[in-house]
Amino acid sequence: MALGQQPTTDQPSSSDQTPIINDFCITFSTINGSGSATANTTVLRALFRMGIPVSGKNIFPSNIQGLPTWYTIRVSKDGYLGRVEQDDIVVAMNPATFTREIQNLKPGGVLLHPDDFRSEITRDDIITYPMPVKKLIKESDTPTNLRDYVANMVYVGVLAQMIGIDLDKIYMALDFHFKGKKKAIDSNYNIITAAADWAKTNLTKTDVYRLEPMNATEGMIMADGNTAGALGSIYGGVQFAGWYPITPASSLAEALNEYLPQLRCDPETGKATYVVVQAEDELAAIGMAVGAGFSGLRSMTSTSGPGLSLMAEYLGLAYYAEVPVVVWDVQRVGPSTGLPTRTAQGDILFGHFISHGDTNLPILFPGSVEECFEFGWRAFDLAERLQTPVLVMSDLDLGMNQWMTKRFEYPDTHLDRGKILWEEDLQKMLDERAGDYGRYLDVDGDGIPYRTLPGNRHPKSAYFARGTGHDEYGRYSEEPGVWERVFTRIDKKYKTARKYVPRPIVNNMEGASIGIIAAGSADPAVEEARDLLAAEGIPTDYLRIRAVPFTDEIKEFIDRHECNFVIELNRDGQIKKLLTLYHPEQAPRLRYAAKMDGLPLTAHWIQSQIKCNEEK
Amino acid sequence: MALGQQPTTDQPSSSDQTPIINDFCITFSTINGSGSATANTTVLRALFRMGIPVSGKNIFPSNIQGLPTWYTIRVSKDGYLGRVEQDDIVVAMNPATFTREIQNLKPGGVLLHPDDFRSEITRDDIITYPMPVKKLIKESDTPTNLRDYVANMVYVGVLAQMIGIDLDKIYMALDFHFKGKKKAIDSNYNIITAAADWAKTNLTKTDVYRLEPMNATEGMIMADGNTAGALGSIYGGVQFAGWYPITPASSLAEALNEYLPQLRCDPETGKATYVVVQAEDELAAIGMAVGAGFSGLRSMTSTSGPGLSLMAEYLGLAYYAEVPVVVWDVQRVGPSTGLPTRTAQGDILFGHFISHGDTNLPILFPGSVEECFEFGWRAFDLAERLQTPVLVMSDLDLGMNQWMTKRFEYPDTHLDRGKILWEEDLQKMLDERAGDYGRYLDVDGDGIPYRTLPGNRHPKSAYFARGTGHDEYGRYSEEPGVWERVFTRIDKKYKTARKYVPRPIVNNMEGASIGIIAAGSADPAVEEARDLLAAEGIPTDYLRIRAVPFTDEIKEFIDRHECNFVIELNRDGQIKKLLTLYHPEQAPRLRYAAKMDGLPLTAHWIQSQIKCNEEK
Amino acid sequence: MTDQATTSKNVNLAGLSRNDYRGLPSTLCQGCGHNSIASQIVAACYELDLVPEDVIKFSGIGCSSKSPTYFLNRSFGFNGLHGRMPSLALGALFGDVTMHGIGVSGDGDTASIGLGQFKHLVRRNMPMVYIVENNGVYGLTKGQFSATAEKGLELKKQGINPFLPVDICLEALVSNATFVARSFAGDPKQVKELLKAAFHHNGIAILDIISPCVTFHNLEDSIHSYTFGKDHEAPLHEISFIPPRDEITIEDFEEGTVREVEMHDGSVVLLKKLENDYDPTDRSQAFRVLEEAQRNNWLITGLVYVNTQMPSMIETYDLPATALNRMTESQLRPTRESMDMVNSMMF
Amino acid sequence: MTDQATTSKNVNLAGLSRNDYRGLPSTLCQGCGHNSIASQIVAACYELDLVPEDVIKFSGIGCSSKSPTYFLNRSFGFNGLHGRMPSLALGALFGDVTMHGIGVSGDGDTASIGLGQFKHLVRRNMPMVYIVENNGVYGLTKGQFSATAEKGLELKKQGINPFLPVDICLEALVSNATFVARSFAGDPKQVKELLKAAFHHNGIAILDIISPCVTFHNLEDSIHSYTFGKDHEAPLHEISFIPPRDEITIEDFEEGTVREVEMHDGSVVLLKKLENDYDPTDRSQAFRVLEEAQRNNWLITGLVYVNTQMPSMIETYDLPATALNRMTESQLRPTRESMDMVNSMMF
Ligand SMILES: Cc1ncc(C[n+]2csc(CCOP(=O)(O)OP(=O)(O)O)c2C)c(N)n1
Ligand SMILES: Cc1ncc(C[n+]2csc(CCOP(=O)(O)OP(=O)(O)O)c2C)c(N)n1
Ligand code: SF4
Ligand code: SF4
């Protein structure tokens, strides 16, 4: 049927259907660069303030302006935050993708669109609400240069009216977004209310989707993983960050730039206790970070795949010279430039074995936004304790999307600076050990030596760090036995690391025979899939890996299940491969379901993978 | 006892002992930069010409002048070429390491040294032959500036006399070395003969070591793996080489520079059919090579660990854009700068999984010098057939040392250029497929698409290569389904690769229950160890891996043995790990013995590893 | 000249219409300087009668580096890695030395991550047209400072840039570039004529083109903005390119008002004098002008330096006239007989 | 001056003897230029009364880069990666900004693989002494051409170098270096005085020191050889350094025969005029002199350019006087109270 006028009859009326409350998903289809982000997050936040569990996912192109972009808000009374495959409600603002949006709607789904779209609507099992966007904007006294931008507020208003978003909650969201700037808040709010009024008088609701306030967001906040990671690093005492812009990691370093001045200026002097340098590339970013780590600063860099590839050589040096440094890899689809604006877990094997020669870097896998915060500070403790580079592997979905998450918790332990010797400490050690100090001596038998820092003025403190063969005192050596001894001792640290890395999270179900293993941002989809499977009479146990090296719980978990599914966002099943390597005896019990198409996994896909495998 | 005069009595006389013929090892201990290389290779070549199996290993420091260096020649009538742990004869020209050399001698061993060394000889179970080096040089009419250098010829002469090296064979060796330059040959030869004469009249042989001519070197040549690799590449039609100097890989590119002009100038025009560029670093070297591969040139680069680390990003691009390129990694001890002049097999896992995102590069492991030649040309066939980067993993021992090896064999197959379409081919395909050609279309179902090359003037030939998401026609795409489809098809090539890679070499023994698995330069030590074990009643089967991906023979071999030992020159057992990954079911049958101290493995070490493990 | 000659009937001497030089529709922002440069590339190639199949395109990563898909659809191309296009182009161009190479890069791509490869490519004088679309920011990653951002510049979310900018032309000149030009996306005529001259240069031709980022960095008072360019562009001369076949009718120009630079192929670059005479073949003068412009924040544009004598990298290799990538086994694999010779060389 | 003052009793004002500044015995070739530079570093630090524990050493990879172990044994140091020393030093120097940084690199390390990092370090004016021991070859890998090898140079096994050399000083100057000098390992006095001035410069000090490789590249007619240097070195002036505490007694010098450059800390660099007067604070003159020297293959040495006004990178960050690496948890971790504030910022 033709667009523009809203039909009254011959549309599926929902009056007879039972309403769907707080359990559906809304997609905003817009053109990037059109400023729809404000409108979309405003809706997201308003829902959150209504106490309803929500999550928002932005599917955007790798360009700046003019291409299609989708923002999906999932409303879930049960608190599921994973992606779903089909839309219940679509706000279609982009003519270019209009027909496609229509396809993607569920039967009985709702389509909101500007009333001047001219293309056919090919389905009659959906409900459409045309919106007089141009008209409403004209009526508003918006300055012309802002019109395109506030146009987006029209759909906020209409949507609010049709599904029942509290306008005052919307106001709160705007107030937050515009940092209290009255003028901006009102000009937007007025359009929203005007649109809502128009909808009230001109549209009759024939769909089944409704919102009702809850209080399921108590003690929760909305945040993205990159901001959380940056804040965690700040609470971890980050002092040096070298970085180079790259999607989807840039916002982590930019959050450092935003929050450090507020949180980390010396109370007395007002001086900065940190240094952030935008480097000329990633080779320099990691080089700077390694230099700073060597000097005893809590040092980090943040990047994504291509940058990680460029850091390989320096990470090998840091590994062998035993320099603590934290590297955040906010993963995107690779290899190469790949899909810069899509999510993946594809850098795991490369990252763990990075650089030539034998290496094995510890890895942390934050599985939620609050864990990004927690691992932000823990990573420094781990790196300094072990005197090795530590990788924190996040991804675009976790890092750039807004998530409902627990409030960030203040670190429950003190900074662990590891084994550092200042003048007095060194003197003490010299006294105790008859003058025998060596930078690379394994004094405690845990493989971790003691380090002095540049600036230590004790005449015995200096050593010459290097990537070439050296003995326990840092002296250059090509002696076969020396190399073997020192390098074996370094490997010992990897075993010691098991004592310090975060343990996996295990959730069991009554009578489960199947084990599921996953890491990072796969978590919400896995948890939801487990409920779906349980509902079908297939209970599952679930272990979420949070770190490499693997701790014993993992081996035990695998042994407890005939069959363990490793769920991951890559092509080759990299986590499964790592498990196979370190637990060859358990290998026969491991299966994997891996998918990498740039989108977050869905519960439905996981469910089907496990079922079809069961049916075999 | 004091040095200088040779004792007649109280030295272990060998008259009663049975002589040891053609089965001992000689180490020349000198100072690097003193020009001893000529003397040592002269001895090596003379022995080779006497028809006696020999191998020479150079243990040198990572500096240019003044530090200790050792050159060991193993004489083995049975043709064993591996390293041995103890010396039978030491020519000690370096006062700094004199005492150490004495320690390392077998009882009854022989020590040759300049008669002006002043330090004590602490053992009386060895035989010493002092040499009047200064005196003999003075007597020779050598210009002063050359004296240090020809001093080395003195020990050649004395040694020749004492163990029986044919002087005419020495002359041949000098003739070869000095490319027939009479003056140089004679000035050296005269010193040698003078020294030999002196020894004849002044020294009485009291040791047991003797040489006897054989004809076990028939059809053999002496060469190093880097030269062989370069020559193989030349016979493989290499057209572009981008490189950056690095030990131990430099001599491969330098051999290209040496031999290409002689072998690869166009007969008609006399113009070069190749381009070699010394790049500014390895990022540029691989970039150039990838560009040339894209343009359809047989393209390569050669490097070692640190360079490989810098190539990670570009190799990811080549993998995903499907550009054929050959990368020689002449391995040295890593991580980082490590031990630049020592050998290892430590880059395997890193190389296979190199770059972020899922990758899996095919690897070739030459196990001998002639195989360096063979894989030199095969690597191009593989890379162009599969349209992917191919790693050839050699190492310092294989690449830089002189080995007795089979004569290089002319390639037994034509160049395999893979699926390349020039104007007519493209037109033909368009006609056959109703105009449907796409750079990344899997026309044949083997995962390998057809490629056109820049310069193809057919208006339909052009495509835009990229590391970003693209569809079967090379068009930019962020579509989830497209990425998944194309990337899965690329993985298919890895399976197809099994049809093209060299198969492993399997040597079985009667009644063997133990399997040994190794790759590359570990081969000679393994073969010798098998004989030692067999002599002790422990027969073994042996599979030498020559390529990744693994072909079925490997799985079958593992299944045939309760216990398979993987022998490797690294810390973490990287080959064993790769086997575990790709054959998880076989994992329980795999053990490994890995050692990396910078020196080649010895048969004795391998024997002891396997035995002690057996005794468990 | 070609212009008039061909536009009458809508094909050029290569028998192609403007359409044959087009690319895909741009996905860059409206008003982005990069778009206008892309259209000048189309125009220049059309007017030069280049056959698209004879051209090969390269780029790094960035908004600028996307643009090769917006021109010359019928040409091969390779969109490489961020900052590493120079090495890729160098290798690829040896495949068939009869082709023309054109590379498009950004200021971040060339002056930040890519500075080393850029300068080594220049130093080798690899023959190709190398365009830096210079906007002082990282467009594609949303507006961080690039190494050409001026000191003291303040941008949203980025704060103030504390470092002095990299001067692409000065960098090229120091690295002994043989063709160095600066232009402004807002001056299409000059861009086009410089492009034509660049395509006819036997060596590397560096074009540093100020190309405003309207989305993240178009501040009036910034040297990278349209307004600044419009108000302050100071051309060294008025440039026009004359292809080999047309000879110049001297009466077109009044005595002494023009300089002629003859390119290696006989084509001529005509430089009409403005205020003061400028000799682009004098390297020390080029240094002086660039250093002065840098000191005073002047946007001087035009052909800053050209050297038509230095051999190109390709000439330093003694290669056959035919394309290397068309050689056959008989040319690439030494004879069976040679094998014995080689073995005998080995001892 | 210090020399006389201290050498009498064999300790300097820091109470240390020359021995306290020594390193391990060199493992470089006898006669290598790098060795003589190392001993001048020892001499300069001794005469400047520097405390070794206040100095931190850096290097890349190469024969030159080995030399930091041959001086200042009591100083921390980091022998990094080939060509990537600049980033390492930049990060490390922020650990304790009261320390003096000295980096030793080679021409391959800086001008080939390291060109990009080198120039970006210079651009940031990170305060440190940066020495390029320039011999035109890759010594440690046995004599391949580096990017500073002159065009046409022929070396054993390497053939003829077809490319024009990178000029370290010109590169530094273009990147807005604030202290640029060229010297010659065969002129120890000048090397030493330049080093002293460099240590007292508040910003990056680039020393391009011709340092012959006697093993692989010491051809008489090459600008990188001893003979060439001995015969052709053309100093811009005779330089001597006067530390802050000694005031200059003017009658030491005849009117108008010297120039004084006052460093930020009140120390003075005295430049005794030779043939023609040269003003090292004039950047355009520096360009001119370097370009001219390059054109004529002249080995000009001395302080080519100095700018004592530009703030150093460290000054662009508002850091406390105390070392960052000595800060404690209370300074590094925000208060427990702040946590709520942060959570509330999150919506
Ligand atoms: C190795 C690597 N690091 C970072 C990035 C992310 N990145 C993409 S484009 C870009 C900068 C582009 O700036 P510029 O070259 O000036 O081009 P513009 O977008 O301004 O035209 C960066 C940093 C990348 N793609 N690869
Ligand atoms: C990434 C990397 N590539 C190559 C090498 C090998 N390498 C060691 S030193 C060197 C060049 C040294 O030349 P230069 O910097 O001039 O120092 P010099 O030895 O001449 O003093 C090279 C290429 C390396 N160590 N690392
Ligand atoms: S962001 Fe800037 S550079 Fe990128 S397309 Fe838009 S205007 Fe052009
Ligand atoms: S090789 Fe050259 S640079 Fe290296 S130590 Fe010897 S002389 Fe010096």
Ligand SMILES: [Mg+2]
């Ligand atoms: Mg830019």
Ligand SMILES: [Mg+2]
């Ligand atoms: Mg050098």
